[in-house]
Amino acid sequence: MRGAAIGRRAWLVGGAGALLSACAGPAAWEARGTPAERIAATGFAVLQQEGAARGSAVGFGSDAVLTCAHVLGRQEQGFSLRRGDGAEAAATLVGRSARMDLAVLRVAPGFLDAPPVRPGPLPSAGEAVWAAGAPGFGAAIAAGRVEAPDAEMPGYGRGFTARLPALMGYSGGPVVDRQGRLLGLTAALPEGGRAALLALLTGADLDGMLRRDRQVFVLSIHRAQAEAARLLEGRKAA
Template identity: 35%
Template sequence: MTENREQGPDASAPQGPRADQHPVPAYAGAAAPGAPQAGARAHWGPPPSPAPYGAGPTGPGGPPTLVEPRPRRPRPMTGIVAAALIAGLVGGGAGFGGAYALLGDGSRPSTTLTSSAAAPAANADPGTVAGAAAVATPSTVDIRVPLAQGTAEGSGIVLTADGAVLTNNHVVAGATGPISVTLADGTAYEATVVGSSPSYDLAVLRLQGASGLTPATLGSSADLQVGQQVVAIGSPQGLTGTVTTGIVSAFDRTVAVQGEDGSAVVYNGLQTDAPINQGNSGGPLVDLQGRVVGVNSAIATGSSESTGSIGLGFAIPVDQAQRVAQEILDTGAATKPVLGVQGNPAAGDGGGAQIGAVEPGSAAAQAGLAAGDVVTKVDDARVEDFADLVARIGARTPGEQVTLTVTAGGAERTVEVTLGSAPDQAASTTGGGRSPNTPFGQSPFGGN
């Protein structure tokens, strides 16, 4: 997936990648030099190795395939990139950075996000693309973020009338100055980061002095059906208020993207063929009633030189995004569920996620999981490799009980596990990372 960030001397005009530009500023398909390559901690909190999970070559020889359709088999290589537009980047350094600390005076009004029926669209038939656009466009914003080199541009979703806005973490990570947010009517505000969730690639902003905004109506991603029509709204290539349409293509796609600093983000994504391009990151994917069902985040591209949509877009399901956003609004930080095992995302033949080690006292240990066990399902969702396990667990909530289907020695059993919880402080290695040659388990990922 390519990050919807592009840079050039003129930050106001989108420009295509030049030979002297890093083709994938933040969510490169191949691992960045010096990035971790080996194992990963098998609970959700610590993301897996940023090494590719597909069958393609890595490094300068070609971008790997990071999203694996089912069944797994060789196919043309694509790169997965985030969808934020960066203007002015020369030679890399876009900076998919770490989590932000809470900004402001620490006082937070009580805010509760709710799902409800969408209001009828004015001058547009409800249940149509035009009706959905009329409902959702006033709640979609353009976000510009100054970076060390250039400006990042993405999209966002208005959550509250007093200026809480949801976007992707990769849109605002690495900000070096005031963030500018522009409403659909052209009104501009400065914004600060309330909190971020690196593991889910989400962040919440607060517009300074805002009131009377139009909050988006949040729907339910659990109620979606494959083939259902959806609409994406955002600022692709800086063209604010752009509306595109398509369908829900698939659920439970394991989406893995990597920043230049080696941080990895793995989530359980919603796939759509609605055209999503650089600049759509953080914007809404809505149903025909104008209800938000996903947060547009990443796209697959045909090659490292091509960064446009090829009909493979990925969004963070709104049910997951709403939980994370609510926690950030309430406390300034988010949590993530923890299983408590370690494994190697680069290993496996599609037959499940093999556990390499179980952390003492973890949820997995309490449930009786052991090294050598192979997890093939989380509830009814198939698990083909360790990246799948990370994504499936991450789609759950801390404290939730899940049923794992496990095989060991040819025998299959089911195990009930109550997931633990950890602060979502980073989606990267700790302690300066690890050597690509370090065996997994000796220097586990994560910060908890």
């Protein structure tokens, strides 16, 4: 089945992370009692650049993490990760994908767990999902439902869309199913409109805190994993 195509124009959820980093939300605490509890506690971290929160990251393998490439901006170094328990570790950029909105970083082995991944078919329309993120202000856990199970956003990759109140700082963070299994990474808001300008003017994602039905594009974890493995293999070969 061919998926829906989404226009390239989008507000990226983590686009002003450095501006909105004063008070990163406690995702591990807020996730308690939800399907995102396990991943928020052991497989998720706030991605920082020179101490300022820029977005989110998810564990991959024993010593790597995945995030959205746009979260890094043009920076190549100075990255670190902060877990929910406050522990921090330096992170080194492995590479950025030219095919999708994805970047891979190295971190100390064991710093983050690789979360369980949902096998098999695409999510179903209407299926409940939960996302974790690192907003400067607002909730660090968002609940919603799948809208288009198979969608492609040029320049960002292939995945699905969901309706949920994701905020700035969610980019690169996990989206999980009812069993807490990873479905993908929060990537962009195709219908961002004036929300980015409002956030830049006010220092807070007011539009996101007021709306409950944002359309969010989620990069498929299966496609992200395959691309990450390619980037890591390319680094070894080099």
